[in-house]
Amino acid sequence: MGSPAALACCTALVLVLLSSASEEGKAVEQREVTFDIDEFMQEMQLPHSANTWKVQELGLTSRGGRPSFGPRSAGGPPRLEYPVEFPLGQPTFDNIQAICINGDHRPRYPDSYFPVSGYGKLKRMASSVNELEYLLNACCGSNHTWGTEVTLCCASMAWKFAINSYCEEDASIKDRQSECCKPRGSDRLNCFQNEAPNPNYTATQELPVPQIPSTETFDFTPTDCPRKIQSPHVPRGQTNVIQSPKKDFYFPPGRPSADNIESLCRDQKLRPLYKVNCLRNSGYELMSHQAKTINRVEKGxxxxxxxxxxxxxxxxxxxxxxxxxFCLNKNGEPVDSECCFDNVEDSRYTCFKNLSPDPYYNLTSAAKELSLHNICDTHKIIKKKFPVGFPLESFVNQCCPLSEEERVLCFAQELIAVSKQCWNSPPSLHNCCSMSSHERPQCISKIIVNAITKATKASSEKKKCPLPYIL
Structure with missing residues (x-):
């Protein structure tokens, strides 16, 4: 224990502070203050700048004035001269893009940010921010494989995990508990969301900041996410047809003009041609007619x-x-198309021109970002010319018959299934299998996408089915 003289000094300091508050006529709320006297005496031996925080935690500076503090925190102490952007906002469809794009332009808080002693509450807040930002970065890293919905699901679960982890640690320490940690369930989450200083995840740092690795264990698999649409059951012998045409199927083609002739000729090889024998079911006569017209226009x-x-x-x-x-079918009758009902040619051409979804040949000319979705069109070429070293049948048979919305989750599930077979993995997966369980699916995805890229280039001259996939 410290010397009697030092103890007397500490007692006098507290009495002077309380006396000063009383003399000013202000009501002072009495509360019990506990501290370790040995630790307190050790701090008194440090230079003035190192022990100031002990007095500041009582709401006073060493000179008796109020310290400056930043944005409110979720039931925590004043933020003083070490602001922490806590808590982070709840991930939503409106901010998930900003979460991923601005990830390295939001603050992180390394150990060197705070003094060695004190600021326990703020340090726990900062640690929670570091942990969650690391988990969000991991969720965003698989966005090209999962798609927006599963990435948002991952981010939302990481956010809830981080909030509850923070509250568990907060409750285990003898300190004033954060107000938002007192409720449970959705009330707790809503409280933290309302306290978020940057709910839109805008960039607040001019220069990129490094990630701080997480020490928490957060397990996430896409199967944890709710599925909006159940996978259709396709009886044996029946054909499951996806009704919507491909996103690169644009009819009518834009009319050539001085404004588009350059892109029309320059990027012609990037625009697809179509085969129609894949449309073997009734109900696709008009689409077949449109596809043939596109092919003839492109040939011209x-x-x-x-x-x-x-x-x-x-x-x-x-x-x-x-x-x-196009406006005349085989028997010479007009085709059921709004522009074909006008018998005046100039009016008909104007109608087609105005109806074109890609009048400047920008959409069909843009190089597409390849993803696992493209395996449905390229798996045969991959198997024949660019094998990946492991079977792709499960991806094609299980996922390709589904809608685009369903495929995202299906592909993610299949990647995880393959990554769990590392005990009997082929040589092509040895590098991926040496990684952590969270990194393996992304590694395997890169192998497949690389094969898709090669197959796409090899088949650039070949015709494609106007529909995404038909069994």
Whole structure:
């Protein structure tokens, strides 16, 4: 225990502070203050700057004035001169993109941010922010495989995990418990959400900040997420058809003009051609007719773009010829299309021009970001020319018949299933299997996407089915 003289000094300091508050006529709320006298005496031996925090935690500076403090915290102490952006906001559809894009432009709090002693509550808040940002970064890292919905599911679960972990630690320490930790369930989460200083996850740091590795164990698999649509049951012998056309199926094609002729010719190889024998079910006659027209228009464009002069006039003539043919079926009757009911050619062409979803050939010309979805179109070429070293049948048979929304979760489940077979893995997966369980699915996904890229380039000249996938 410290010397009697030092103890007397401490007692006098507390009495002076209380006396000063009383003389000013202000009501002082009495509360029991406990501390370790040995620890307190040790702190008194340190320089002034090192022991100031002990007095500040009582709400006073060493000179008796109020300290400056930043944004409110969830039932915690004043933030003083070490602000912490706590708590983080709840992930939603509105902010998940910002969560992933601005991840390295939000603050982190290394151990060097705080003094060695004190600030226990703020340090726990900072640690919680560091942990959650690390987990959010992991969720965002698999976005290209999972898609937005599963990434949001992962981020939401990580947020709830971090909030509850913080409250468990907060309750285990003899200190004033955070107000938001007192409720349970959704009330607790709503409280933390309302306290978030940056709920939109905007970037607040000019320069990128490094990640601080997590020490928490957070297990997440896409199967933990709710599935909005149940997988359809396809009886043996029946064909499961996805009704919506592909996103790169744009009809009618844009009319050639001075504004689009450059991209029309330059990026022609990037635009797909279509096969129609895949549309073996009834009800797709119009789509088949549209696909054939696109193919003939593109063939005409190819011939025109090779010319040195009169490219625009040639392309426009080919476009008008093929759209006129489109409006007549085999028996000479008008096709059931809104533009075809107008018998005046100029009006009909204007109608097609205005109806085109891609008038400047920007959408169909843009290079697509390949993902696991493309395996449904390229798996045969991959198996024949670019094998990945492990079977892809489960991906194709289980996931490709589903809707795009269902495929996201299905692909993620199949990646996890493959990653769990590392005990009997082929040589192509040895590098992935040496990684942690959280990193393996992403590693396997990269192998497959690399094969998809090669297969896509090899099949760029071949025709594609207008529909995403038909068994």
């Amino acid at each position: 464009f190819k011939q025109c773009c090779k010319k040195k002069q009169g490219v625009l006039e040639c392309a426009d003539q080919k476009w008008r010829e093929e759209l006129s043919k």
